[in-house]
Amino acid sequence: xxxWITAILAVLLGASLGVGSSYWQxxxxxxxxxxxxxxxxxxxxxxxxxxxxxxxxxSVHSDKRARLEVVDGADFDFGIMAKEEHRSHTFVxxxxxxxxxxxxxxxxxxQCTEPEPLNTYVEPxxxxxxxxxxxxxNYNPEFSQGVTFKTEDPGQLELTLSVSGRVQQLxxxxxxxxxxxxxxxxxxxxxxxxxxGYLDGSLQIVDVELLTEATADHFEVTVNKMESDRVDAEPxxxxxxxxxxxAKAGLPVGGFGQHVRITTNRHELxxxxxxxxxxxxxxxxxxxxxxxxxxxxxxxxxxxxxANVTKENLLILFKGEHAANAMVEVSDIDPAxxxxxxxxxxxxxxxxxxxxxxxxxxxNGRVVNRRGSSQGKLGRIVLxxxxxxxxxxxxxxxFAIEGNSQ
Numbered sequence: 001x002x003x004w005i006t007a008i009l010a011v012l013l014g015a016s017l018g019v020g021s022s023y024w025q026x027x028x029x030x031x032x033x034x035x036x037x038x039x040x041x042x043x044x045x046x047x048x049x050x051x052x053x054x055x056x057x058x059s060v061h062s063d064k065r066a067r068l069e070v071v072d073g074a075d076f077d078f079g080i081m082a083k084e085e086h087r088s089h090t091f092v093x094x095x096x097x098x099x100x101x102x103x104x105x106x107x108x109x110x111q112c113t114e115p116e117p118l119n120t121y122v123e124p125x126x127x128x129x130x131x132x133x134x135x136x137x138n139y140n141p142e143f144s145q146g147v148t149f150k151t152e153d154p155g156q157l158e159l160t161l162s163v164s165g166r167v168q169q170l171x172x173x174x175x176x177x178x179x180x181x182x183x184x185x186x187x188x189x190x191x192x193x194x195x196x197g198y199l200d201g202s203l204q205i206v207d208v209e210l211l212t213e214a215t216a217d218h219f220e221v222t223v224n225k226m227e228s229d230r231v232d233a234e235p236x237x238x239x240x241x242x243x244x245x246x247a248k249a250g251l252p253v254g255g256f257g258q259h260v261r262i263t264t265n266r267h268e269l270x271x272x273x274x275x276x277x278x279x280x281x282x283x284x285x286x287x288x289x290x291x292x293x294x295x296x297x298x299x300x301x302x303x304x305x306x307a308n309v310t311k312e313n314l315l316i317l318f319k320g321e322h323a324a325n326a327m328v329e330v331s332d333i334d335p336a337x338x339x340x341x342x343x344x345x346x347x348x349x350x351x352x353x354x355x356x357x358x359x360x361x362x363x364n365g366r367v368v369n370r371r372g373s374s375q376g377k378l379g380r381i382v383l384x385x386x387x388x389x390x391x392x393x394x395x396x397x398x399f400a401i402e403g404n405s406q
Contacts, residue, residue, distance in 0.1 A: 075161075106149055211258070224241070256279070292314065309360055323350075323353040339362070
């Protein structure tokens with residue numbers, strides 16, 4: 001019995017010594033496995049050498065390894081870029097080692113950076129190319145994005161290629177909307193639109209258009225080169241232009257609107273469109289209830305019943321020395337088939353005169369849309385007066401009438 005126990009302990013001790021020896025060999029950087037050739041063992045050097053075995057199973061150690069270098073560096077600066085602009089840079093990667101290497105895409109820092117190709121292979125002494133394309137979708141004073149590849153270079157198992165630069169506008173306009181505020185009926189008013197260029201001094205303004213035909217004749221546009229001190233006040237700007245927009249005396253009393261389109265020589269930018277608004281104030285004005293917007297001279301009635309006539313009342317108000325002899329008449333109505341206007345007798349007291357204005361909106365069995373959208377422009381009433389500074393007053397109408405099938 002003692003002999004059997006002694007034998008079992010000897011077997012266990014031998015197995016333990018064998019495991020310990022193998023672990024010691026692994027920590028030295030070598031591992032063993034059966035050779036495909038049959039009887040021998042294959043040695044793998046985990047410190048960077050290559051794999052090999054002899055025909056009779058004896059281990060063969062090789063010091064050959066890949067070594068990758070990025071020609072001209074792994075970082076590239078695009079400089080100044082525009083939003084949505086596409087830029088590409090091709091990196092040349094040379095294998096200066098004596099073993100080949102696969103280069104495979106691993107990860108990237110941003111979806112806006114695209115590598116091509118995703119996988120490549122380079123022999124010793126040869127080169128390969130990888131192109132990074134960057135398309136920024138936001139303005140950013142400083143950006144840096146990278147793409148990381150897995151390699152077989154033991155000195156850099158991960159290789160990162162990166163691009164950097166600054167993303168800024170090629171041009172901008174300030175303000176993005178022009179508000180004249182309240183202007184006098186018999187006075188000119190001027191507002192400046194500034195156009196800045198940030199990339200170089202080549203920015204030019206090639207055209208300025210007034211898009212709202214109804215008031216275009218009441219405006220005047222001039223374009224001048226911006227003074228250097230004004231350019232310097234805008235961060236990053238290298239040149240600038242001033243578009244001076246003049247609202248000429250004689251605009252109808254009440255709210256007015258316009259749209260200005262500015263086109264530059266940088267066609268990739270597209271034109272800039274700037275909305276314009278203001279109010280002409282004088283001794284003649286229009287007064288109404290809650291549906292009337294005095295700043296815009298707009299009567300907004302929404303959607304009206306197609307079976308009934310809708311009635312509204314406004315007042316034409318004169319103030320000042322001309323009130324005693326004030327006169328007003330209807331010059332034009334649009335749409336005349338749906339809107340009728342009558343002017344009542346004036347109520348005059350001192351330097352004030354009030355003329356009641358009675359409006360009727362009449363259905364005609366068809367759907368009417370004059371809400372000021374793509375489906376129908378605003379309606380309007382044009383009034384003529386004998387006031388020297390307010391000879392024309394326009395009341396704008398926003399309404400729709402339901403169809404009546406009965």
